[in-house]
Amino acid sequence: MTPSTTPSRRALLRGLLATPLVAGCAVGAAPPLALAAGEPGGFYVEFGELLGAALRAAGLPVAVVSTGGSVENIEQLRGGRAALGLALTDIALAARIGQEPFGALVPLQAIGRVYENYMQLVVRAEDPATGTADLAGRPVSLGAVGSGAAVFGDRLLAAAGIAADVTHRPLRDAVAALEAGAADALLWSGGVPTPALAELAARRPVRLLPLIEHLPQLRSRHGGVYGPVTVPADAYGPAAPVPTVGVANLLVCTPALPPATAGAVARTLVAAAPDLVPESALGTQYLDQRSLIGTGEIPLHPGAVAAYRELHG
Incomplete structure (x- = not known):
């Protein structure tokens, strides 16, 4: 659609x-x-x-x-x-x-x-990270306590084989932390575009990191609940489509x-x-x-x- x-x-x-x-x-x-x-x-x-x-x-x-x-x-x-x-x-x-x-x-x-949820790993546009591995040891918000994103975030880091400085902030707080530089990335699971992320992108450039490379490992460990999806181009400002991981809601x-x-x-x-x-x-x-x-x-x-x-x- x-x-x-x-x-x-x-x-x-x-x-x-x-x-x-x-x-x-x-x-x-x-x-x-x-x-x-x-x-x-x-x-x-x-x-x-x-x-x-x-x-x-x-x-x-x-x-x-x-x-x-x-x-x-x-x-x-x-x-x-x-x-x-x-x-x-x-x-x-x-x-x-x-x-x-x-x-x-x-x-x-x-x-x-x-509906389909899109796993969205968001960084500031100027951040040098090109993939999940580049976030090793860095401050990352992996979803709020009690969220599916928090569970997926743990699974994602395990699949990527890295550790990060993890916090669990509500979405609005995670957006504020990313914008202020207190976090280098935030993970969100939701539809596209997510309103709070669209509001952030309107204030300052952001981009999504592709997660599709981790899909085989995620499926191997957790079954077929995860699948390939693509965040459409320009969902959060000028950008190419981003291949990521989806899970049905x-x-x-x-x-x-x-x-x-x-x-x-x-x-x-x-x-x-x-x-x-x-x-x-x-x-x-x-x-x-x-x-x-x-x-x-x-x-x-x-x-x-x-x-x-x-x-x-």
């Missing part, structure tokens, strides 16, 4: 379904469901707010909650503080099998695969979510898809109808399965 083709895709999606979203679903009077999203300035919150508005319009009250990211979102689901959450596939899989950073397995299920829940509610959310993802794509989005990362059910090793919630079968046969 490029800015020139976005309108036609949205027009196509709008015409796909006219099915009532919550027919037969007595959830209108329920208290608001918490949707654990992500950090201010990132796409988790932006997408979460759009989804929350669509769900409320469909009669399903939802409150969007800012969090540190995927790990915290899953912890909120496990503790019953959230009903829905956004999570990277690699983090969701770690939760399903009880792998670190989770002390025990979390029986996650998915409502759908909603899922909308997840636990088996405690009632089937009728899961079905209503799934129908909203399908029928409201054109309204869930931020206007600034580049690339092909959002709500592809063909991949919505492609949640990999994270099983779909039975209520979502029933909804998709009803809609598509």
Whole structure:
């Protein structure tokens, strides 16, 4: 998807379904469901707010909650503080099998695969670094505590075989540190362009380091959750396309979510898809109808399965 083709895709999606979203679903009077999203300035919150508005319009009250990211979102689901959450596939899989950073397995299920996250390793434009290895021993912010980027950052350094002076700052703080010279790089996992990074690029030149060279090692160690993606040219100012690592983002829940509610959310993802794509989005990362059910090793919630079968046969 490029800015020139976005309108036609949205027009196509709008015409796909006219099915009532919550027919037969007595959830209108329920208290608001918490949707654990992500950090201010990132796409988790932006997408979460759009989804929350669509769900409320469909009669399903939802409150969007800012969090540190995927790990915290899953912890909120496990503790019953959230009903829905956004999570990277690699983090969701770690939760399903009880792998670190989770002390025990979390029986996650998915409502759908909603968009592609791009791993973005950002440096100042004048920095001499050309790859991850050039950051050895230097101050680097590898995502906020509780984020999927923080987990991926550890995996990235291990794959690259280097150590760095690592901190874990929230996105806004990491941007400020990079701009002030307190950090030489920041790692972010999100859509393109991420609002806070676009704002930074408008103030001072930055660029992304390619991460694709580490994909074979990452896949060897952590499976097929990671894949090749390319940050489009000019995403953050004049620059060539940058090959990097991508991982799908899922909308997840636990088996405690009632089937009728899961079905209503799934129908909203399908029928409201054109309204869930931020206007600034580049690339092909959002709500592809063909991949919505492609949640990999994270099983779909039975209520979502029933909804998709009803809609598509």
